[in-house]
Amino acid sequence: MPPRENGHEEPVIRDNRKIDPETGQVRQAPTASQEVPGDVLEPQDGELAAQLAERTADLQRLQAEYTNYRRRVERDRVAVREQAVAGALSELLPVLDDIGRARDHGELTGGFAKVAESLESAVTKLGLSSFGQKGDLFDPTVHEALMHSYSTEVSEPTAVEVLQLGYRIGDRVLRPARVAVAEPEDAPAASNDDDN
Numbered sequence: 001m002p003p004r005e006n007g008h009e010e011p012v013i014r015d016n017r018k019i020d021p022e023t024g025q026v027r028q029a030p031t032a033s034q035e036v037p038g039d040v041l042e043p044q045d046g047e048l049a050a051q052l053a054e055r056t057a058d059l060q061r062l063q064a065e066y067t068n069y070r071r072r073v074e075r076d077r078v079a080v081r082e083q084a085v086a087g088a089l090s091e092l093l094p095v096l097d098d099i100g101r102a103r104d105h106g107e108l109t110g111g112f113a114k115v116a117e118s119l120e121s122a123v124t125k126l127g128l129s130s131f132g133q134k135g136d137l138f139d140p141t142v143h144e145a146l147m148h149s150y151s152t153e154v155s156e157p158t159a160v161e162v163l164q165l166g167y168r169i170g171d172r173v174l175r176p177a178r179v180a181v182a183e184p185e186d187a188p189a190a191s192n193d194d195d196n
Contacts, residue, residue, distance in 0.1 A: 082169070089128050090174050093167055096123070096130075100165065130165045132177025142166060142173055147180035157183045 020027050099116045102108040108116055131142065138145065138157035146163055154160070159179035166177030 082172075085126055086169055086172065086174060089123055089126060089167070089169065092119075092123060093175055096120070096167075097164065127169045128167055128174075129169075130167055132159065132162045132164075132166045132179060134159060134162055136177075136179075138179070138181045142168075142176055143181075144176040144178045145181040146178050149180070149182045150185045151182040152185050154182050154184055157181055 018027055019025070096119075099108065099119070102112075103116070136143070136159045138159055143159060143166070147161075149160070151160065158181065159177070160182040161180040162177060163180065164175075164178040167174045
């Protein structure tokens with residue numbers, strides 16, 4: 001390199017642009033037969049491909065982790081909201097029971113009837129629904145049997161009386177329906193025959 005006037009070497013500038021700014025033509029990459037300066041080290045194509053594959057895999061892994069994180073946060077957020085709503089509504093169940101008893105006895109009149117309707121409407125909007133009807137087949141996952149009897153009027157274990165309504169939010173049971181259950185009368189005889 002030619003020294004400059006102050007004794008330092010001139011900087012070396014390499015133009016790596018793909019288009020020649022003077023002619024506007026696409027430049028050809030240097031081939032193995034062309035001379036490449038010794039201080040410029042070009043990695044092999046295999047190394048570049050390996051590095052590219054590694055970095056692509058890292059990016060895909062990071063993107064998958066981030067996507068999973070977002071889904072997990074959203075799922076947790078929904079679960080926390082559902083638990084909070086269920087907790088608040090569980091505290092209102094005794095009030096709803098009192099409203100139901102007052103309605104059954106004809107004591108729910110005037111302004112109190114409007115308040116009761118508003119409260120029932122609000123909890124319904126939050127997803128609360130009641131269940132448990134006289135004549136429902138007994139299901140131990142949603143019913144709690146408080147009384148048991150035998151009857152010729154039923155062919156399967158059946159709720160013959162609802163002592164307290166059950167409540168659920170979606171598929172989650174907040175409180176099972178408390179019922180009196182009747183079984184067919186031939187059930188005890190059949191169990192005695194099995195013992196012999």
